[in-house]
Amino acid sequence: SQQGEEDPQALSIQEGENATMNCSYKTSINNLQWYRQNSGRGLVHLILIRSNEREKHSGRLRVTLDTSKKSSSLLITASRAADTASYFCATTDTGGFKTIFGAGTRLFVKA
Amino acid sequence: DAGVIQSPRHEVTEMGQEVTLRCKPISGHNSLFWYRQTMMRGLELLIYFNNNVPIDDSGMPEDRFSAKMPNASFSTLKIQPSEPRDSAVYFCASSRDRAADTQYFGPGTRLTVL
Numbered sequence: 001s002q003q004g005e006e007d008p009q010a011l012s013i014q015e016g017e018n019a020t021m022n023c024s025y026k027t028s029i030n031n032l033q034w035y036r037q038n039s040g041r042g043l044v045h046l047i048l049i050r051s052n053e054r055e056k057h058s059g060r061l062r063v064t065l066d067t068s069k070k071s072s073s074l075l076i077t078a079s080r081a082a083d084t085a086s087y088f089c090a091t092t093d094t095g096g097f098k099t100i101f102g103a104g105t106r107l108f109v110k111a
Numbered sequence: 112d113a114g115v116i117q118s119p120r121h122e123v124t125e126m127g128q129e130v131t132l133r134c135k136p137i138s139g140h141n142s143l144f145w146y147r148q149t150m151m152r153g154l155e156l157l158i159y160f161n162n163n164v165p166i167d168d169s170g171m172p173e174d175r176f177s178a179k180m181p182n183a184s185f186s187t188l189k190i191q192p193s194e195p196r197d198s199a200v201y202f203c204a205s206s207r208d209r210a211a212d213t214q215y216f217g218p219g220t221r222l223t224v225l
């Protein structure tokens with residue numbers, strides 16, 4: 001089964017609101033990454049958090065990692081219509097050889 | 112840098128035909144990945160090369176699928192013979208060193224098998 005599972009599957013919010021997406025995984029990891037995919041495009045890397053880190057920021061993005069619960073969250077603050085996309089978490093095993101992507105969360109930001 | 116380049120961007124073929132997808136990774140990247148994305152199965156890793164050597168091909172669905180990386184700047188994914196259930200978007204990605212590093216995705220090839 002997939003390593004990373006996102007929750008919710010879909011999220012619809014108003015522009016200006018915050019969006020929170022969660023990712024759970026099953027086995028120990030080297031790192032966890034979040035990617036964004038706009039419709040019809042390839043995935044774009046957003047942020048990487050290592051297994052020994054608990055929180056990371058990049059612009060309007062905040063990622064947390066709780067290895068005891070095997071979960072991560074991605075927070076997008078002050079969302080914009082341009083944030084409308086699918087967001088995927090990807091976990092890499094401790095050997096650093098295998099990365100598995102979750103099913104993704106589809107975010108729709110209404111202007 | 113031009114990013115990961117894939118060709119063709121769209122491919123429509125008939126069942127039974129051979130299909131070859133091509134990928135040029137980012138220069139200097141040592142790892143290359145082929146993924147398949149469908150609505151039903153999401154994004155699946157098909158095969159992962161490191162320094163032109165296949166490291167993990169456990170995701171290759173069956174013998175009809177084959178992948179090669181003859182040099183550091185080129186890879187192919189071949190499907191022979193193609194079937195309608197192979198219809199999907201195929202992505203190539205590369206990373207600087209290992210799978211754990213940030214992966215840079217190409218624009219994908221949308222394959223339709225009639």
